[in-house]
Amino acid sequence: MAKKTKHRPKAARGATSVSALRAERGVDAITPAFVRWVASNHELPAASAMLILEPVKAVAAAYFEASPASDVTSFEPVPFGLALADVLGEVDKENEQVAAYIYEAVHLYLEFLSEADAWTGSDVDFEAIDDLFHEDDDEDGIPDIVAPELTQEEETAGLAGTELARRLNALLQWIGKGKDVTSTGSLRLKDIEGAAAAIGVAAMGAVQSVKKQQDVLSGNDDGGTRAGEPVRTVKAMKDEPKLALFWAALQSAKLIEVGSTRVRLTALAERLLAGEDGFSLTALRNFTADFLKLSMRDEDAWDPWTLQASMAQTAVLVAATTDTPPELERIRTASEAAGSSGVDGLVGQLVLGYLDYLAELGLLTIGTHVQVPPAVVGSVAAAMEDILRFGDEPEYELELPQPEPVTAMRPAAKRKNSRPRANPTDPILQLKVSIQQASPPIWRRLLVRSDVTLGDMHSIIQNSFEWDDSHLHGFQVGGRGGLTYGPPDVESYGPQERDENAYTLGEILPAEGDSMVYTYDFGDDWEHLIKVEKVLPADPNATVVRCTGGRGRGPAEDSGGAWGWANVVEAVSNPSHPEHLDYRDWLGLSRGETFDPKAFDRAELNEHLSHLF
Structure with a gap:
């Protein structure tokens, strides 16, 4: 396995872009006029004109991400410059031809708007945008910020x-x-409250006691929060x-x-x-x-x-x-x-x-x-x-290249591994997810749509057992030596992992009785057995995931695995244990507060799961 690095939740990367739809509709409406203008002024066929408009749609979509507008014949200079930079930034730095094609295609479109009297914005805005394509060599195409002269x-x-x-x-x-x-x-959960108070935020770690939260809300706490200010609990x-x-x-x-x-x-x-x-x-x-x-x-x-x-x-x-x-x-x-x-x-x-x-x-x-x-x-x-910098771009003084070898690009192209929409034929999987070796037992029964990816399942398990997603994780099918799946943006030093976002539960666990192991924290080694109990009929109206049962509170992070957590449970529950007070303090328990390792709130978990997708 590998060292954990930052990565975005892949389950949501493929969300449909409303801005891209706006751009598509706006450019489609003006396409006939553009095709005629290109044929008349540049002697290019309609097919070439259509491909020239693909980068225009990409820039327009990026522009609409910064503005509620949907007009492709009027832009404001600063967000337009940012949009162009954003699209160019998605191009491989070594592929100057594609970058040049995008640059020239957008410039040609602006030329069309001007010469065909199709520009609907102000002359000042058009001149400012046009200047982006005529900057001197030492300028980056973005207005400079001039700091005032101060001592x-x-x-x-x-x-x-x-x-x-x-x-x-x-x-x-x-x-x-x-x-x-x-x-x-x-920071550890026990220290979140103090750090948050220092920056004027009322928040505390999830393991803080109920009494502690009441003290803060009532203003009886000296942690730095204001009396009566709502305190948010975070994991x-x-x-x-x-x-x-x-x-x-x-x-x-x-x-x-x-x-x-x-x-x-x-x-x-x-x-x-x-x-x-x-x-x-x-x-x-x-x-x-x-x-x-x-x-x-x-x-x-x-x-x-x-x-x-x-x-x-x-x-x-x-x-x-x-x-x-x-x-x-x-x-x-x-x-x-x-x-x-x-x-x-x-x-x-x-x-x-x-x-x-x-x-x-x-x-x-x-x-x-x-x-x-x-x-x-x-x-x-x-x-x-x-x-705001475009980067060290080439000088875009190339003739407009022929469009045939250039792949049309849209902003959505950078999003991948998305979970597909509900399909009437995709079954629902009834899964039992159990933490192995846990005593007392800790498990959840989940109804999960079979079209979710393993990356989605990672998020589901994290929420189901109150984990913080602070450590590495991975899936394994077929026991030791079997296939492994994990996040794609970590550097592997064990068996080569497959991208967990490229495989769905239905592909990996298609039948009743199928199982795999999800391991979280390769120090504590929390192994979760995921077993298909039933394959239920498809339901296109079903939620992505729903918990129907479970037992046991989620173990605390960094508690030493199943055996370490058992020791924590024993110490906290036994007043004569030599580490009783230490562990109660570590879990944030107040004096007299009871600790039930078997506690599980299905309604609360379903509330958390409802916000995942």
């Missing part, structure tokens, strides 16, 4: 005065001499996005060092806390830039609304650094026009929520216009350096 003292004071800097300082002080981390470098640090963002920015800015078991402050962080001259500006500038970059382009984001919102947020932030910052009313109107439901409605909510959060942190001022404070503009420029 070091002014910039330092401006950055240090932000709420972001205050929360950064509180989080570094909380880390202090160091904290325990999991094998994936995340892992990554489930609290704001804390995960701060943590990633700390690492990116080299303010913390995360080891195999402990996280410690770096020398730079120590100097920042000490207020040493010459270090504050560099540290604050770097952290602010990294925080912004990570907040705009989350590497783990997979769902369409998050990706769309990311582009829109980036466009707004760039515009907010200029002499003509965007009007808040215009942003709100665009968000409201997207509707209150569906993907576009979610995009609008995410964008407005993002802007409000940046304003809360002092990185934006929101009045009639949305504007970046002068001291923060330099950090925004640094954050945008990678996000």
